Amino acid sequence: MNLGQMPGGRRGGLRLWVLLAFAAYGAYYWYSNRSIDPLTGQAVVIDKGISPEQEKALGLQAYQEVLRQEQPLPAEAQASRQVEAIAERLIARIPPVSDALAAEHGLQASHVERGFDWAVTVLQSDQVNAFCLPGGKIAVYTGLLPVAGNADALAVVLGHEIAHALLRHGAQRMTRAKLEQLGQLAGAASGMDQGTLQTVMAAYGYGSALPYARSQETQADELGLMLAAAACFDPREAVPLWERMEQGTQDRAPPEFASTHPSAGTRIQQLQALMPKALEYRARFCGDAGGAGARAG
Template sequence: MNSVLALALGPRVAPLGTHEIPAARAAALVLATAACAHSPLGTPQLNLVSDADMNALGEQAFAEAKAETPETKDAAVTAYVRCVAAAIADEVAPGQKWDVRVFESPQVNAFALPGGRIGVYTGLLKVAEDQDQLATVLAHEVAHVTANHSKARVSAALASQAGVQLTSALLGGSGAANQQLLGLLGAGVQYGVLMPYGRGQETEADLIGLDSMAKAGFDPRASVKLWENMSKASGGKEPPTFLSTHPSNEGRIDDLNARMPQALKLYEQAQAAGRRPNCPQPGR
């Protein structure tokens, strides 16, 4: 157990001999000594959780997702998704092996989890019309992981009044606190816990993902079309799951277009370097 989690446990802890530290004071000590990290775009982030703990949470969430929804039996669909995911993964984390699963479900959704895990629902493939649009979604989700957005959210929760309950869940608990903790990873919809990322993190994931897909050789202009498709998919009714957990706003496409010149330069460089993904799309 790391020292931060030890201090978060209570109601009283005694790390130094027989001198007990009240839980409130312990929490203050945690916040006073907590490491402050920054996202790739420079946003300050609270860092109270180790990579090992986050990876363990990702593994738990992925196991629950696999138990909840069957994987597709269509080998061609799985190969297509894994091809796109591999190109993104090779760009953002060279040498890291990612476990990519395709779930048979009408949900228009996808997620990435700490520890190198990606889940894609077949319903997404009806909205993401080609490899470039699919790359938009996957790069966005992977960006949440590489930018440590879920770690920042879990850290913030540990520093809040819910810290003790969430710490218990982190150490192997169950129940509502456990579901809330898993929801902080950005895949909470699987557990009936809707915990969308904040607007700032969403914008970061959009922009980091845009650069990542371009560096991998996918056309970044497809990102705008993807979000247009997402909006159309709602049809004035219940929005796609991806939109409900990744709130859309009128400035999203504007932000992407503002960064597009930089992304296009990265795309052109990738193309010139021979990075030209060609993932066979089933039915096309």
């Protein structure tokens, strides 16, 4: 009989030892890089070796690649001027909104945005999309503009994208990717067969990775809504925006449990629950006059 296949044989013990060793290192890595995000009050894990400056460099590289592949509108185009004006209003509110949110959690904002080099570009494309990369590079695809329909809804979208950069979601995903690679390496080094490893990773995806991605979207929705409200846009436009989004994607959207994003219905419910707070932020930073003039932006 092959000793490596005997119950309790050396091979079986070694496989367990390898898994335990990797698990111990993974736990150490997780807790040693864990902190509380002052803007959400939630625990996050960001590798201490990933600095905001490194994120910014990666964001710039990605932005330049996008500009090589897509067709930017001229800066003097009407759409470019409108989008830039909305972005400028949102950016101006980042410091006070960050301070207000951090104060709610008894913390101080880190103000990562102080190191950003902001840039806003409108890209000629039918994509219904926008993004803000680490370091402050913002892009809006022209396909989003008719779906947004007005400045208030577009501000909600841009606030959401800016929030991803402020919350350092990119660095969090990079850190999580390291842990995922560690898990795969542990499985392979322990002698786990490929089928079992694939099953484990699939279970991890549905049980952890996808819910984690959806939680990031929810965090960005909340921070983005507060930014839009504080910049004197009407946050109530978020609900009809996502109703329009749902109409445009209902035949193609995967079920929520298999998606990196919450469903439109879930988002609408969450945004409705946040609306009293958003209106409070608008009143706090704009007053009645600011709120009444929101649509003029």
